[in-house]
Amino acid sequence: MTNNSFTPRVFSGIKPSGGLTLGNYLGAIKRWVDMQSPDTDNIYCAVDLHAITVWQDPKGLKAGTREIAAGMLASGIDPETSILFNQSQVPEHTELAWIFNCVARVGWMNRMTQFKDKAGKNAEKASLGLYAYPSLMAADILLYHATHVPVGEDQKQHVELTRDIANKFNNDFGVEFFPVAEPVIEGPGTRVMNLRDGTKKMSKSGESDMERINMLDDADKIAKKFKKAKTDPEPLPKTLEGLAGRPEAKNLVDIYSGLADMTPEEVIAEYAGAQWGRFKPALADLAVSKLAPISDEMKRLMDDPAEIDRKLAAGADRARSIAAPILDQTYDIVGLLR
Ligand code: AQP
Numbered sequence: 184m185t186n187n188s189f190t191p192r193v194f195s196g197i198k199p200s201g202g203l204t205l206g207n208y209l210g211a212i213k214r215w216v217d218m219q220s221p222d223t224d225n226i227y228c229a230v231d232l233h234a235i236t237v238w239q240d241p242k243g244l245k246a247g248t249r250e251i252a253a254g255m256l257a258s259g260i261d262p263e264t265s266i267l268f269n270q271s272q273v274p275e276h277t278e279l280a281w282i283f284n285c286v287a288r289v290g291w292m293n294r295m296t297q298f299k300d301k302a303g304k305n306a307e308k309a310s311l312g313l314y315a316y317p318s319l320m321a322a323d324i325l326l327y328h329a330t331h332v333p334v335g336e337d338q339k340q341h342v343e344l345t346r347d348i349a350n351k352f353n354n355d356f357g358v359e360f361f362p363v364a365e366p367v368i369e370g371p372g373t374r375v376m377n378l379r380d381g382t383k384k385m386s387k388s389g390e391s392d393m394e395r396i397n398m399l400d401d402a403d404k405i406a407k408k409f410k411k412a413k414t415d416p417e418p419l420p421k422t423l424e425g426l427a428g429r430p431e432a433k434n435l436v437d438i439y440s441g442l443a444d445m446t447p448e449e450v451i452a453e454y455a456g457a458q459w460g461r462f463k464p465a466l467a468d469l470a471v472s473k474l475a476p477i478s479d480e481m482k483r484l485m486d487d488p489a490e491i492d493r494k495l496a497a498g499a500d501r502a503r504s505i506a507a508p509i510l511d512q513t514y515d516i517v518g519l520l521r
Contacts, residue, residue: 189362191223194329196230196270196320199247200237201387203254205396205470208477209372209441210335216259218333218367225265226327226502227255229495232270232277233320236313237301237388249491250481254398256494257480266505268498270323275506279322280315282513286352287318291344297337321345325361326506333367336374337384342366356516372441378412381430396470399478406467409435414459421455423448439466442473 195215197207219225229251234244248269260267270276292298295317302309312319320341324332325348332342342364349361377383377394385395393408400408413431420426426433426447436454439462440447454462484491514521 188359189328189330191331192327192329193218193223193225193331193333193367194228194324194327194364195226195333196228196233196323197251197255198230198233199244199251200234200239201247202250203398204375204385204387205398205438205474206335206372206375206385207387208254208258208398208474209370209375209438210337211333212255212258212260213372213441214333214367214370215255215265218331219259219261219264221264224327224505226329226505227260227265227267228323228502229255229269230320230323233316236310236316248495249485249488250399252491252495253481253484254477256484256491257477262494262498266498266501268495268502272496272499273326273502273506275326275503275510276319276322279326279510279513280319282517283318283321283325283348283352284315286348286355287321287344291347292317294340295344296340317341317344318348321348324364325349326509327502328362328509329364330362331367332364335372335384336368339366339368358516360512360516370441371437371447375438375441376430376434378408378434380413381432381434396474398474399481400474401478402471402475405470405474406464409463409467409470412463414463418459419451419454419457419462421451423451426451435462435466439469442466442469 195211197203197211215225215227229248231244231248234247252267252269255267256262292314298314298316301313321344324345334342346363349363352361353359375385377385377389379391379394389395393411396405396408412435414435415429415432417429419432419436426436436447436450440450443450511521
């Protein structure tokens with residue numbers, strides 16, 4: 184089936200499992216801001232129920248949820264144009280996730296690389312929630328009949344699973360009810376890598392703080408982290424092809440290009456042959472000039488948690504007005520007596 188019969192609608196989320204990183208900003212939030220439009224429903228969510236698939240300190244979870252919301256608002260998500268809320272205030276997410284648990288196949292879940300990465304050798308001790316996470320994510324998206332899902336590269340497999348779930352549900356019940364949502368993965372910031380190891384992605388929950396830029400890092404910290412970022416001894420190449428096999432160098436060029444709204448080709452053209460002693464300070468200055476206004480605004484917003492809570496509750500009301508009828512129809516299709 185195609186999505187032609189569905190109104191274009193955007194959904195995406197971030198889990199409050201730690202402080203926001205530059206990866207979350209370039210891979211997700213910055214692109215969400217660019218996609219906002221009064222003509223489309225754009226639904227953005229702090230997915231707190233995903234965060235608890237690994238242990239979260241309860242006080243920290245509330246603070247983290249507000250930080251995610253503050254980060255989105257400070258970056259330019261307009262809570263009037265878009266719908267901004269936290270997932271647990273809309274219980275329809277978990278209700279639809281249960282239906283999808285009964286649609287998704289165990290074999291599909293076993294292929295999810297994020298579960299394997301996160302559970303590691305201790306898979307037996309991982310929570311059942313961590314294993315079922317992609318089914319809840321499918322519910323997050325399909326509960327709104329979302330057609331477009333802007334995510335970083337790491338979430339591509341989960342959006343593909345969402346498509347499989349939508350297709351199987353539609354086939355099983357002989358309906359064209361759920362859209363087959365498209366992942367939107369574009370631009371240089373879709374896979375921001377760890378500053379200490381360019382083969383691993385930058386994560387909120389990575390072991391060392393030096394491997395990531397946090398959105399609340401101050402100018403000194405940002406400069407220090409880029410200065411100490413792992414690189415190789417070669418200067419920047421003269422062409423993009425020269426970054427092949429140089430993951431750390433490529434990562435810093437990609438970060439520059441994401442922050443400066445330039446293509447990686449343009450960055451290379453400007454810094455062809457430059458030594459790291461020139462490129463790294465330029466990157467740090469650029470990052471500070473782009474991130475400091477956001478982190479200042481985040482801090483201001485976080486000083487008034489009641490106002491953030493009010494905005495999230497208002498967003499949740501709007502989200503429920505879309506979600507509840509879709510869940511109702513789903514129950515009806517499945518044959519659950521109302
Ligand atoms: N390094 C990254 N580069 C590009 N995009 C990224 N995203 C996350 N890290 C990068 C994108 O941010 C959105 C929200 O992700 P999430 O917080 O829901 O989950 P995650 O991908 O598991 O993020 P983290 O930071 O790695 O969290 P932890 O460490 O707790 O698991 C998604 O669109 C994601 O692609």
